[in-house]
Amino acid sequence: MQDLTIRPITGLEELDLFNRHPYTLNHELADDLAAGRRHPSWMWMALRGDRLLARLAWWGRDKDDDPFLLDILDLEEGAVDVAVRLLRTAMAETLPAGGRPPEYLRFVPPDWRETDRRAVEDRMAVLESTGARLFVERLRLEWRPGTPIHEPSGRLSFRPVRDENELLDLMTEVLDGTLDAHSRDDLTHMSPREAAVRHYEDEIARYTSPRAWWRVATLPGGEPVGFVTPGRNDYNAIIGYIAVLPAHRGNGYIDDLLAEGTRILAAEHVPRIRAATDLGNTPMAQAFARAGYVNFERSINMTWPD
Known part of the structure; x- marks a missing residue:
């Protein structure tokens, strides 16, 4: 079996490799890198040869020197231990020493407990291994053109x-x-x-x-x-x-x-x-x-x- 390699991406040229794990944010990563909201040094992979076992990435606001959110963490089924090693290594190399790690935020299906429970709970288990705990679950909402807008009530x-x-x-x-x-x-x-x-x-x-x-x-x-x-x-x-x-x-x-x-x-x-x-x-x-x-x-x- 090939050795496990844990490292950040080298640059935009490795984005296709990083994006082998599908996620709703993948299409934004190139623009985020160009805009400075992400940096190659904030985007880490666990590889065995050319097989992507796990990945993670932090996001930052414009001109931030340090990450603001951990918003990507993906792993193959059964690769929890690998993902834990990846997270611990990346946190040690990327985050300021002694500080509180940035909040983790992950978008999931609205019915994730029925359709995606194993994957969500595996990711949570990886984070819990480093001391993280569930803070809140939130609804993401969308208004679409053509949806009626309530007329003013006249009260305000x-x-x-x-x-x-x-x-x-x-x-x-x-x-x-x-x-x-x-x-x-x-x-x-x-x-x-x-x-x-x-x-x-x-x-x-x-x-x-x-x-x-x-x-x-x-x-x-x-x-x-x-x-x-x-x-x-x-x-x-x-x-x-x-x-x-x-x-x-x-x-x-x-x-x-x-x-x-x-x-x-x-x-x-x-x-x-x-x-x-x-x-x-x-x-x-x-x-x-x-x-x-x-x-x-x-x-x-x-x-x-x-």
Whole structure:
């Protein structure tokens, strides 16, 4: 039997080899490498001869020096031990010493427990061997052109977000009673304002679309009841952040907000609108379903302890 080789790819010329394991992100990897969101040194393989037994890759935001997410991990059936060696070797060579490894995120079929359970659980077992644990399962949602958009109810008015400080104030306020797992985790070790700033800087501020699309919903007297930040990331049009302020929850305003955000993006003739919410955030999941968003995938998010 040939020896096992564990190494990063040498460059774009090995992308076909790396992509022998099928995955929904494979078609994005060349562009990610060109844009600097990935680097060959972040993309590792376990090979026996020219047979790809396992692979992994990290992703980073533009100009990041270190990986932000581990979002690719694939292995042949029965190759869990090989994948564990691959992960341990790659983490030791790639990640800063002493820090918390980046979160793992994997897209899976919406019915993965019936159709893909073995593969998903094998990947989770590899990660668990290094101390990772399941953090949250999320719904990935998609609105498609031609899906009806709810007409305005007339209960709310919408205006652009005035400035960054107004949005941060609103983001801080909606963390009271949030059902979002990432936000709840942030609040265990930082203030609501710090959590809002972190979310803004890590995600919303990085949109490649006009900030003029962001909307605040108000009552007839001008009192804000919520906000929505439709935008574009590096891949899709998205409903980035949508929330109702605590004092106004339970009145169905989320439907008006979601329809407004969808309407803004649909007017740009986008091929799809993507969104996501935690599996356990039932009110938000139901709002997306009422708006015609389809649950086309889920994601498995795993983290390592501090």
